[in-house]
Amino acid sequence: MNKIFKEIMPQSRNTLIIWIGLVVVAFLFGWIINGGEAEVSHNHNHAEGDAGKTTIWTCSMHPNIQQPKSGKCPICGMDLIPVSSSGSESRGARELTLSEYARKLAEVEVAEVKRKAVTKQIRLLGKVEYDETRLSYITARFPGRIDKLHINFTGTAVKKGDRLIELYSPEILSTQRELIESYKTVNRYEGNSATEIFKNSKNQLSSIRERLRLWGLTEKQISAIEKSSHPSEHISLYSTLSGVVIEKNAQEGMYVNTGTRIYSIADLSTVWVKMDAYESDLAWIKEGQNVEFTTEAYPGQSFIGQVSFIDPILNEKTRTVKVRVGVENKNGKLKPGMFVHAIIKSQVGEFHKKTPLIIPASAPLITGTRAVVYVEVGGKEGTYEGKEIELGPRTGDYYIVKSGLTEGERVVVKGSFKIDSAIQIQAKPSMMNPEGGGISSAHHHHGETHKQEEEQNHEKINVSAEIPLAFRQQLDNVYSYYFDVQYSLSHDQFEPAIKQIAKMQHALKKVDMALLDGEIHMKWMEFLNTMNSAAKQLAKAEDMENVRVAFDPLSEAIIKTAKIFRSDKQNLLVFHCPMAFNDRGANWLQNKTGVENPYFGSMMFSCGEQTGDLTPTEVKNNK
Known part of the structure; x- marks a missing residue:
């Protein structure tokens, strides 16, 4: 931009x-x-x-x-x-x-x-997330009742083989009895292995053991059941991997069915960092590239990862593509949810035939x-x-x-x-005037162009009824915060401008479009989309220049809105600066007379002129 x-x-x-x-x-x-x-x-x-x-x-x-x-x-x-x-x-x-x-x-x-040979640096923002290939779910493989949870809260670190829960299950009780009886029968006829009873008992024992194994019991548990004289009322389930419990979905005393999820465990020894890359940066990003990034938690410490995946789908709203980086995290410093600032260094020579x-x-x-x-x-x-x-x-x-x-x-x-x-x-060709020679009066030239554009772009809508008073009152709040943004920019106040645009975004959400219908409703939707998009760009701007760039489309949308919807109590004065954007010119609204230029601020505070007055007659008469 x-x-x-x-x-x-x-x-x-x-x-x-x-x-x-x-x-x-x-x-x-x-x-x-x-x-x-x-x-x-x-x-x-x-x-x-x-x-x-x-x-x-x-x-x-x-x-x-x-x-x-x-x-x-x-x-x-x-x-x-x-x-x-x-x-x-x-x-x-x-x-x-x-x-x-x-x-x-x-x-x-x-x-x-x-x-x-030079290096292109791409700066990206991202967030630490779980490695999806290292997520595991502890689920109930048979119906029963949870009588004991050994892990009572999320965030607990577990190791492979740690006991997690104890369940009571009639099915497990019945199967234990079958296992004990089959084991005794096999031992009884072990000396006479040729008999049909021994063969059937041996096959039955293997079948029962396999059923218990599929239900999540370990070999050690199965052997202990075989050698016991009575079945155990409760069966313990153990963790199948090391990691951190990130979800607990069950409580003691809860009845579960087959497939009920009890815990979610993530192995954080490796994590993903997902970053948003703009379209213009994609040509410089390749799988396998090293990525260096920092976090707020560890100032001055850098982490290294590699680009492992580039999303093939572009997000049409943000115009970005997700870039995934795999990072070793043996010491556990990187926590899912942390924000990161990353740099990808791409050797320019890699993308050109010659230096x-x-x-x-x-x-x-x-x-x-x-x-x-x-x-x-x-x-x-x-x-x-x-x-x-x-x-x-x-x-x-x-x-x-x-x-x-x-x-x-x-x-x-x-x-x-x-x-x-x-x-x-000397009136020679230059950066500002590539043709050279004299330059026509900027005010005159841009004033005429501005008037022509006003005539060409004037919105003509047949409104069957007046705009509801409630809608105009809600819209007045939007105007008020817009004027606060305009004032902040004209006085070179960056932080106040960002704060006021956030309030304007909130006010836009509060405007009830259900109060409108028909063609006027569709027109409001058009203006609203433009204002939301511009306000979003303005809110995330990191310097005054980008704020002023985003303020231009916001102002155009608010002026179009004012032409149709007007105001219940605000002055709506249109101003034009002929020098903004390399003499392209730009407009804005003020609620008071006297030029306060938001595009140049104190540099050229009074550059511009009033070109219109959209203040309703009844508002003027009441003042």
Whole structure:
């Protein structure tokens, strides 16, 4: 999934550092563009009164904005930066030449494109479970009454041969008598083995012994019965394996039939770890691979297992596949139910005919599906040329290059964003503007597109009756928690956003869709599915960028909901930010006027504009 700031800036940089760096770089553009000789004015009066050169004020994100005085960008609200009108020495359409001093200011560093075997790390989450091949059930093999349980609770460790239960059974009593009589008859006629009585008794004795063996009695128990003069009222059953009792299904005094399960025993000397792997990771996972994982119970200690099975069925809801890992557990540290964090290291060379071509992860500027690198031009000191390339997967600190570069070229690994910004201000093709030239007003362009989309996508539903009041009141709770999420994102509050989305999910479950019928019921089902899916993604996001990515489809669904179902007491104001998602734009709802941008937060808090008002007239009149 594309990330908001990774679409706008280099994927490998920390967002905050990049934006701080952008502000610093903005004030150095005068030096960079002029080879380090141009001076940037330190105050407005000096900038405007410099007789030697003309200074214009522009926005680093919107270079089409050019003003003779300092101020705020009318699009994003960022401070305008001073830039000298004299350009840098440049050659091609995507080339920029910097002096040695300018290169030092921009902190430009380069690295060679090379072929290297790299390791792809796949991080997975999973849970320890029983080894299903080492589960055993202790069942009643004959009807009777349990008079004694020697294992009274689950979790008890047992060894093979330990006594588990004592049963009273009329069938066993009768069979014991038959065994004793047959044994006596065989002994009585043992000296006369040719007689028919001896042969019949011998066959009968073998048959009875086999019947008792199948009922679970040991050879030692059967021999003891033969030699006794009276049958035993109770028969003991013993464990057939070592392990831990994980289920106890019977109580003392309980009557059981043949097949009744009494205990479940698991051998925990070997356990399974089941993990969820996404579709994109499956190409790197093979049976037999080593897996290293850790648990919360033993910080700093790693466990090793091997991939033993990959589920052939994909879970359509989570879009994941179960991967099973077999792990030795002789010391019993791993307990079923424990959560694990696992890493599978896959050698990239195993999946390619030759060693892959790689570049450092800091080299490409990634926006959407495009990746731009700046290459040092041979024979032209300090000259850098922009190239669009096709990237493969990221492997640690490197990206695999599919096309666009050749081995031996030198790419910029530090300072590329500054070079791109300088090229952008010169209206040349850059990461943000691949076509080069002037850029139309973002507010105007996206505003028109937004209006067209509104007209095309406006839902028209014939509602035969008003939405029930009870339904609208339940929906108001959903709106309230949504507004709390929006507020948290606009103020860069990660933890509160996660807490509020959990409350919103709970509120969605409380909305009684049975209050609706017909077409309006089906429409609510559609919106509900979208909101649940987006809220689920938002709830499990691990950083602010992913939260904001998931907030976009959630907002679209809540806006569509508001258009049809409205509110019983809430203000429903639609806002639009033209810069979100690499200038694709994104919408959201607020319950108050004044832009509070949830997609950029404090970086561009006021970027955007109100584009609609879905507040019902009766709500407005009551305020």
